[in-house]
Amino acid sequence: MPTENKIFGSEGVALLAPEVRSGRETLPAERCLEIHRIMVRSRVMEERTIKMSKSGQGYFWIGGPGEEAFNTSLGLQVKKGRGPSYDYLHLHYRNSATLVALGMPVADGIRQMAMTATDPHSMGRNFIGHFACRDWNVLPVTSVIEVQHVMAPGTAMVQKRLGGDGITIVTGGDAGSAEGDFASCLVWSSRPGKELPVLIVVTNNGWGISTSACSQHGERNICDRGKAFGIRGEVVDGNDVVASWHAVRRGMDYCRRERRPYLLEAKVSRLYGHSSSSGAQRVAHEDDPIELFESKLLETGLVDALTLDQAHEEAHAEVEAAVEQVLNEPMPTAADVERYTYAPSSVDAVYPEDYTGLPGNELSALRKR
Ligand SMILES: Cc1ncc(C[n+]2csc(CCOP(=O)(O)OP(=O)(O)O)c2C)c(N)n1
Numbered sequence: 001m002p003t004e005n006k007i008f009g010s011e012g013v014a015l016l017a018p019e020v021r022s023g024r025e026t027l028p029a030e031r032c033l034e035i036h037r038i039m040v041r042s043r044v045m046e047e048r049t050i051k052m053s054k055s056g057q058g059y060f061w062i063g064g065p066g067e068e069a070f071n072t073s074l075g076l077q078v079k080k081g082r083g084p085s086y087d088y089l090h091l092h093y094r095n096s097a098t099l100v101a102l103g104m105p106v107a108d109g110i111r112q113m114a115m116t117a118t119d120p121h122s123m124g125r126n127f128i129g130h131f132a133c134r135d136w137n138v139l140p141v142t143s144v145i146e147v148q149h150v151m152a153p154g155t156a157m158v159q160k161r162l163g164g165d166g167i168t169i170v171t172g173g174d175a176g177s178a179e180g181d182f183a184s185c186l187v188w189s190s191r192p193g194k195e196l197p198v199l200i201v202v203t204n205n206g207w208g209i210s211t212s213a214c215s216q217h218g219e220r221n222i223c224d225r226g227k228a229f230g231i232r233g234e235v236v237d238g239n240d241v242v243a244s245w246h247a248v249r250r251g252m253d254y255c256r257r258e259r260r261p262y263l264l265e266a267k268v269s270r271l272y273g274h275s276s277s278s279g280a281q282r283v284a285h286e287d288d289p290i291e292l293f294e295s296k297l298l299e300t301g302l303v304d305a306l307t308l309d310q311a312h313e314e315a316h317a318e319v320e321a322a323v324e325q326v327l328n329e330p331m332p333t334a335a336d337v338e339r340y341t342y343a344p345s346s347v348d349a350v351y352p353e354d355y356t357g358l359p360g361n362e363l364s365a366l367r368k369r
């Protein structure tokens with residue numbers, strides 16, 4: 001247990017509740033402790049799923065270690081709910097900390113790795129990190145990069161027509177921003193008189209698999225591309241919690257209030273390489289946002305080292321319990337293969353009962369189960 005002294009109470013939380021500072025920006029103590037806990041839980045979940053991929057308890061791994069500072073700041077500030085009055089999230093495969101910040105239990109991340117039938121995002125069909133959550137307006141993440149950028153103006157258009165302050169948030173990587181879908185997002189969200197409330201986030205980790213960003217980008221910052229479309233934006237150090245929090249806040253406030261797009265480029269780390277396909281080994285030469293934040297918390301006197309250790313231990317216990325539970329849950333069966341694959345529609349003139357139209361397929365029978 002932490003000792004009681006001038007700075008720390010018996011819970012290890014500072015009695016003076018100092019703020020944490022980055023440049024001229026600050027965040028209150030309580031918020032920092034909340035963010036730290038989410039960052040650590042997300043990291044431990046990710047690292048455990050890497051281990052699962054190497055020990056045969058799952059297959060492919062991809063995820064967001066190194067993006068926790070930014071992604072947590074994003075998730076905690078989302079106007080969370082279902083339908084166009086709330087924010088829509090068109091995410092990519094490194095947004096696990098955003099989901100944990102929204103309230104996803106770590107067991108649900110583990111379930112997608114283990115591909116159990118209980119995986120709420122894809123019923124064991126999709127890769128880890130491919131989230132989908134209707135109640136929180138999280139559209140299904142795709143492996144095909146950048147397609148989320150052409151869908152984002154669609155939800156934003158509905159939100160603009162409806163009124164209210166719901167916004168659309170779309171995230172993607174630096175390499176993906178070279179694709180036409182990214183340009184489509186810029187074009188569609190900035191048409192004069194028809195601007196859309198889209199927060200366009202580029203998490204720039206400096207790599208597209210094994211291709212370096214510096215060998216591909218003639219522009220100084222990806223964010224500068226917005227200038228040609230009159231889209232406001234900024235670059236932020238995505239490893240800095242306080243800076244990320246405020247940059248997200250500025251972007252969200254602007255989209256909510258002005259009903260216009262904002263382009264936010266976050267410089268982040270990629271701490272385990274691209275995916276399990278490249279080995280998912282920890283890299284030594286990139287900044288770790290958790291270590292940076294913990295140094296800051298200690299420096300500020302907000303917590304002591306023991307309290308930080310406790311947060312890690314609790315996260316490990318939570319994740320281990322989740323793995324134990326999930327590995328005993330049912331796997332999908334052969335009969336599940338075609339379930340929920342297509343959405344039949346009564347307005348489909350050709351195949352009102354069966355969108356696939358395949359002879360002898362069992363969809364109708366499965367639906368009636
Ligand atoms: C349309 C498409 N092209 C290529 C790929 C293969 N691919 C998967 S991830 C990736 C790199 C993406 O890099 P970036 O956008 O920077 O995101 P990061 O993985 O670095 O977060 C590529 C090229 C793909 N999945 N989809």
Ligand SMILES: [Mg+2]
Binds near residue numbers: 173175204205208209
């Ligand atoms: Mg990248």
